[in-house]
Amino acid sequence: MAHVSNLIAEDIEQYLKSHETKELLRFITCGSVDDGKSTLIGRLLYESKMLFEDQLSALEADSKKMGTQGENLDFALLVDGLAAEREQGITIDVAYRFFSTDQRKFIVADTPGHEQYTRNMVTGASTADVAILMVDSRRGILTQTRRHSYLVSLMGIRHIVVAINKMDLVDYSEATFRAIVEDYREFAGKIGLSHITFIPLSAYKGDNITTQSANMPWYHGTTLMGYLESVEIDAERMQRASFRLPVQWVNRPNLDFRGFAGTVASGIIRVGERIRTQPSGRESTVARIVTADGDLAQAVAGQAITLTLADEIDISRGDVISSIDGPASVADQFEATIVWMTDEAMLPGRRYLLKIGTCTVNAEIGHLKHKVNVNTLEQLAATRLELNEIGVCNLSLDKPIAFDPYKDNRETGGFILIDRMSNNTIAAGMLDFALRRASNIHMQHVDIDKSVRSAQKKQKACVLWLTGLSGSGKSTIANLVEKKLHALDKHTYLLDGDNVRHGLSKDLGFTEADRVENIRRIAEVAKLMIDAGLIVITAFISPFAAERRMARSLVEAEEFIEIHVDTPLNVAEERDPKGLYKKARRGELKNFTGIDSPYEAPEHPELRIDTTRCTPDQAADQVIRKLAEAGIIDVAMIE
Structure with a gap:
């Protein structure tokens, strides 16, 4: 037996x-x-x-x-x-x-x-x-x-x-x-x-x-x-492609060992070969190829390995190690094809997380060039993508990444978009190519910066972002805040929703996509004004939490103060100073916030003002006190 x-x-x-x-x-x-x-x-x-x-x-x-x-x-x-x-x-x-x-x-x-x-x-x-x-x-x-x-x-x-x-x-x-x-x-x-x-x-x-x-x-x-x-099998073809190792983990168990772990996405790597790390572009030589079963002389696509290099190079998770003779490209702006995978529509200008390989960055969907009719393959003009729709758009990232066009390498050219709040995957995408302006446009260094401009004005720059329903009192409170700051000899600028619509955003309507673009423009202008050393006051409905988060992300954490001018819908509708609610109720005004378009109230604003319990002047005083608490103005000025 x-x-x-x-x-x-x-x-x-x-x-x-x-x-x-x-x-x-x-x-x-x-x-x-x-x-x-x-x-x-x-x-x-x-x-x-x-x-x-x-x-x-x-x-x-x-x-x-x-x-x-x-x-x-x-x-x-x-x-x-x-x-x-x-x-x-x-x-x-x-x-x-x-x-x-x-x-x-x-x-x-x-x-x-x-x-x-x-x-x-x-x-x-x-x-x-x-x-x-x-x-x-x-x-x-x-x-x-x-x-x-x-x-x-x-x-x-x-x-x-x-x-x-x-x-x-x-x-x-x-x-x-x-x-x-x-x-x-x-x-x-x-x-x-x-x-x-x-x-x-x-x-x-x-x-x-x-x-x-x-x-x-x-x-x-x-x-x-x-x-x-x-x-x-594709694995056979990928072994003939240029070497790519997206770095998943920097392995540093002790002072004598520093390796870069990941799964080989494509190609073959051998001990002694020269490599390039990207996006930094630094070069070195492979010293060892380490695996759980011992060292290897070479590794191929699909194998999980740890590389040690001959030189001390700063490499982090999300970087890509490439072959020296066929490195990946590096860019931060792309044309991409996207398959939208969630019920909430894709809106240009909204920010998401983009995950490509082991790298996660902030991404903004720019111009939607067209969507595709999958039956006729016709390219249709569109401003948004709905569930299961496919479109071609521009993508802007907050920093350069190493990539290959998806047609050349699925591992280093395919990505997903993730909702920043829910962490749900909302789209899958393929990078087509880098936009020319990604390599042609660079930030220009200037000697007179935000700190110098702020010091000249003897103040700290910030943005006061007032949000609330139409009729909540945002513009009234913002105007009073600016007057009080002016009396304190502070340099300010007020960006009001209606005023901006007469100039900067006069080409925009009130669809969700246009609202997103309007707030994107305002946020960028506010950022420039903060760079000028000003205290910027904005008064916009800004109904979507995603765009308010985007505006916050453009500046330093202490420079953004979100103020929820909290007025119940019935109270705002009773006030109705411009007659907008009546028009919306009669169906004459479409996509009106609170009626047929949602308002996503801030969950954790720096300041919440209940306008049913205070006058506009008292509300403005609350804002001034918040500025003092935040160190934007001297407490002695308001005592």
């Missing part, structure tokens, strides 16, 4: 070692709802003998419950694990499954087909080598087929299988197959897809999955499994 146990243990060990040396192919299934994606994956798991007996038994029992007749099994039940998916008969989440054959290991992502879950499909496509695009032979090429094809092309997946499924339901018709091939080729040519393989199959019956189907003698191409076992 001991001998038998040893043999079994040896067999298991050999089996595990064989898996370690096999190549890994990642692929996705995508397409429209009910094209058979989950059924196909279930069939692949079944045919590759990756199911245990208890799974088979459960599948047989579940298939009977779902009404499947005869010996056929409902393979979709192996993948659609969520109860909601089984009840609705659709895939909602991205389901990842592993299986293996004698030639390769596979990880497959079953992505949702419904338009509502397009963002989930993008998630699944981000790491895939191959896309299997499912087409129901009865329905042909649909809107979602085109949308997913366009996304696949954007995500840089080079190998496409168009799996024309449910051929058993069209009597295995060659004419049907040929018509769909012709239709798809015409669309694919417009979006640059070239490596396309068409396979007629029936995931339910098993035709052309692992063996050639006797039902389609007219088809002489590969089976689906044959294709997956032989297609080139």
Whole structure:
């Protein structure tokens, strides 16, 4: 018995070692709802003998419950694990499954087909080598087929299988197959897809999955499994690309060791090779390649390593170590393609966090050049992107980053946008190229700076950001504050909402996008005035918290004082000094804050003024006292 146990243990060990040396192919299934994606994956798991007996038994029992007749099994039940998916008969989440054959290991992502879950499909496509695009032979090429094809092309997946499924339901018709091939080729040519393989199959019956189907003698191409076992893996191509190591961690366990850890994104690195760190541009030589299993002479794409260098160089998380002969580019302004993935619309001018590789920076979406109609590929003028829409825009970052165009390197050219408050991922994007002005425009050094200008005026510069509903009293209080500061011999400037709309922002309306741009302009002007050494007073509704955070981020922390002029909506509406609320109630004024456009009240303002409990003059005195507390003015001046 001991001998038998040893043999079994040896067999298991050999089996595990064989898996370690096999190549890994990642692929996705995508397409429209009910094209058979989950059924196909279930069939692949079944045919590759990756199911245990208890799974088979459960599948047989579940298939009977779902009404499947005869010996056929409902393979979709192996993948659609969520109860909601089984009840609705659709895939909602991205389901990842592993299986293996004698030639390769596979990880497959079953992505949702419904338009509502397009963002989930993008998630699944981000790491895939191959896309299997499912087409129901009865329905042909649909809107979602085109949308997913366009996304696949954007995500840089080079190998496409168009799996024309449910051929058993069209009597295995060659004419049907040929018509769909012709239709798809015409669309694919417009979006640059070239490596396309068409396979007629029936995931339910098993035709052309692992063996050639006797039902389609007219088809002489590969089976689906044959294709997956032989297609080139992206990892092989990435090993031929220039070396990139996004630094994830600076490893400093003691004074004698300083290494830079990360996963090789592309290329090969060897001990003794020259490298360049970016964005700094400093150069050095690789001294060691350290791994958990010991030092290596070389490392390739996909390996987790720690590099030590011959020279002491300042390198931080988010930097990229590149080959000396093919370094990454460095810029802080780009054209980018964005897939919007959240219900709240994308608004140019709003600030987000951008994460690319291991680097996270502040990003502002600038001009939206156009959005794309995925059916016609027409470029449409737009000022915003809604959920699942795709657009091309300009991006500005708060500091330069190392990058490659996404078409050249998915790891160093792909990014996500993150909401600064919720930390939710709200978009996926691809860097197309750096804008020329990113390298042509530089900050000019000046000798007379903010500190000199402030000292000349004998004051500290700051911005008093008054926010509140229309009719809350912002302009009245701001005017009184400026008069009191003037009496104290302080140098000020008041930026009022209505006055700015007559000049700087006279080209803007009151849509959400225009409101965002209006506040962006005001914040930049306020920043310039602070640089001039002034105390700047602003009186704007500024309804969105994101833009107020943006304004705060442009200046030093102690230079921004947010003041919430807190007036209940009913009180503001009773005052209605300009008759705006009445117009809004009659429908004559659209996007009016408090009526049909939201006001996001500050959660933690430096000062909250309840205008139902004080007069405007008393409110102005509260502001002056806050300035004294903040050290902007001398307390002795107001005593």
